Amino acid sequence: MNKAWWKEAVVYQVYPRSFMDSDGDGVGDIKGITSRLDYLRELGIDVIWLSPVYKSPNYDNGYDISDYQDIMDEFGTMADFDEMLAEAHARGIKVVMDLVVNHSSFQHKWFVESRKSKDNPYRDFYIWRDPKEDGSRPNNWGAWFGGPAWTLDEATGQYYLHLFTPQQPDLNWDNPKVRDAVFDMMNWWCEKGIDGFRMDVISLISKVPGLPDGEKAPGAVYGKHDPYTVHGPHVHEYIKEMNRKVLSKYDLLTVGETAGVTVEQAAKYANVDGSELGMVFQFEHVESERKFGKWTDEPETIGFVRENLSKWQYDLEGKAWNSLFLDNHDQPRAVSHFGNDSEEFREASAKMLATMLHMMKGTPYIYQGQELGMTNYPFTDVSEFRDIESINACREWVDTGRATYEAFWPCLVFKSRDNARTPMQWDDSENAGFTTGTPWINVNPNYKTVNAKAQMDDPNSVFSYYKKLLTLRKRYDVIVYGRYDLIMKEDPQVFAYTRTMDEKRLLCVCNYSDKQAAFELPAEFEGADCLITNLGRENVSGGMTLKPYECFVLYGYGKRYGNMEI
Numbered sequence: 001m002n003k004a005w006w007k008e009a010v011v012y013q014v015y016p017r018s019f020m021d022s023d024g025d026g027v028g029d030i031k032g033i034t035s036r037l038d039y040l041r042e043l044g045i046d047v048i049w050l051s052p053v054y055k056s057p058n059y060d061n062g063y064d065i066s067d068y069q070d071i072m073d074e075f076g077t078m079a080d081f082d083e084m085l086a087e088a089h090a091r092g093i094k095v096v097m098d099l100v101v102n103h104s105s106f107q108h109k110w111f112v113e114s115r116k117s118k119d120n121p122y123r124d125f126y127i128w129r130d131p132k133e134d135g136s137r138p139n140n141w142g143a144w145f146g147g148p149a150w151t152l153d154e155a156t157g158q159y160y161l162h163l164f165t166p167q168q169p170d171l172n173w174d175n176p177k178v179r180d181a182v183f184d185m186m187n188w189w190c191e192k193g194i195d196g197f198r199m200d201v202i203s204l205i206s207k208v209p210g211l212p213d214g215e216k217a218p219g220a221v222y223g224k225h226d227p228y229t230v231h232g233p234h235v236h237e238y239i240k241e242m243n244r245k246v247l248s249k250y251d252l253l254t255v256g257e258t259a260g261v262t263v264e265q266a267a268k269y270a271n272v273d274g275s276e277l278g279m280v281f282q283f284e285h286v287e288s289e290r291k292f293g294k295w296t297d298e299p300e301t302i303g304f305v306r307e308n309l310s311k312w313q314y315d316l317e318g319k320a321w322n323s324l325f326l327d328n329h330d331q332p333r334a335v336s337h338f339g340n341d342s343e344e345f346r347e348a349s350a351k352m353l354a355t356m357l358h359m360m361k362g363t364p365y366i367y368q369g370q371e372l373g374m375t376n377y378p379f380t381d382v383s384e385f386r387d388i389e390s391i392n393a394c395r396e397w398v399d400t401g402r403a404t405y406e407a408f409w410p411c412l413v414f415k416s417r418d419n420a421r422t423p424m425q426w427d428d429s430e431n432a433g434f435t436t437g438t439p440w441i442n443v444n445p446n447y448k449t450v451n452a453k454a455q456m457d458d459p460n461s462v463f464s465y466y467k468k469l470l471t472l473r474k475r476y477d478v479i480v481y482g483r484y485d486l487i488m489k490e491d492p493q494v495f496a497y498t499r500t501m502d503e504k505r506l507l508c509v510c511n512y513s514d515k516q517a518a519f520e521l522p523a524e525f526e527g528a529d530c531l532i533t534n535l536g537r538e539n540v541s542g543g544m545t546l547k548p549y550e551c552f553v554l555y556g557y558g559k560r561y562g563n564m565e566i
Ligand code: GLC
Pocket: 060, 063, 064, 100, 164, 200, 201, 257, 329, 330
């Protein structure tokens, strides 16, 4: 088994716009992050994944970059960044940058040049096509956040491709000059001392030549582009080249956001031979398609979560490394999406979910506020949304008649990316201590009770529980490297699994339900140490009745369990 620092690390995702505002303009910034590094050290995380801080006109909150080597005005300056990096490193915290290179902003100088004329040296940096004979778009693809994937540029009479918004033109990775420009930029950041990259939609960078029309789902306006854009013909070749020219020269954490990834593909992207990336994000457990595409208003069920997470645990064993996450800036809040955010069960289920995830094999990712059990926001009106995807969604589903407003609205409220983007809840002062100004997006009204200040000194808080989980990962290497095995595969309430490494064994038991559940301790774990439990259980033996959302983890060594030194 190959050991690596990033396999032993816990990553914390910072969404800078919503983390901490230092200057009262209502928008989080880099100095704000620096001011909260001690909080992160206290939590015990090892790495920050920083969502984009680069220069950007913010059509997609920084995922549309107009200068890869400069900082967004609202977030501060490069000097602020350098200070933050040094201060993070001084606390033993590494910093991983978001790398958004499937597309740039339409304001990037490459695109500004590219659209000037057909023979501009940068023309081929992007994907331009002539209209069809009748003047219509080159193909029927729809864009990810609604509308067509092509926009006509009047000046030169050609369309350019954008898999996301029209302000995010796709870069042409088939052009070696594009690849070199991206690799130079990446080397520049590595020389600065950053510790890795999270690669935005990296599975999309190679498109199938000819860009054929996509199939249309019943009632859909546009064709699906995924079969021609996801894991395209040269994607592995380009990532291998990136590895040779950049990644292999440094000791980095690399994680690819790989929409639509299968186990087979993941094993290529994150092959243990190290020729591409360290790990990938897969989305099978967060993207159930039950109502209107990704839009639904039902929390995920134990069966769905267990089946998907276990599949990735088993199938990547020995082939590639897993990343473990339940939420991020594109997902609803974990406790609302997977657990139960009622007053009665919020804390218990947040701790249970954390246990379920952090005891698995892979590198865990905590999304800001998850460690407090922050919840979805009670949206009541479209005007409260800031996210382009959420704003466009009604148009895509309701205006086209594929869903009624009544049926769609609760789904939008439940799955909107803005649930994750409400400000971090630091304390119970105005605006949750996030800003002294007017926040760019509403603060969740539950900040009076759900906030960091209240939780840091409370040994029973969700925050303190996370701290303990993180300490356990440092102390017990079976949690990092042990083999995963599911037990009670079909149980309707209990999600339980073991981890095994040589003589060391771990048992993780989670009641993934709001009812009591029966659990019989496997005899081999009688007398094992209880490492952590969320509801104060004292007796772990024989037949037990688990409380709703109760969980615990047992550790044993060899054949003699109990208080063994390790
Ligand atoms: C990724 C990002 C998301 C962004 C999209 C386009 O999925 O996580 O926030 O909107 O790519 O860059």
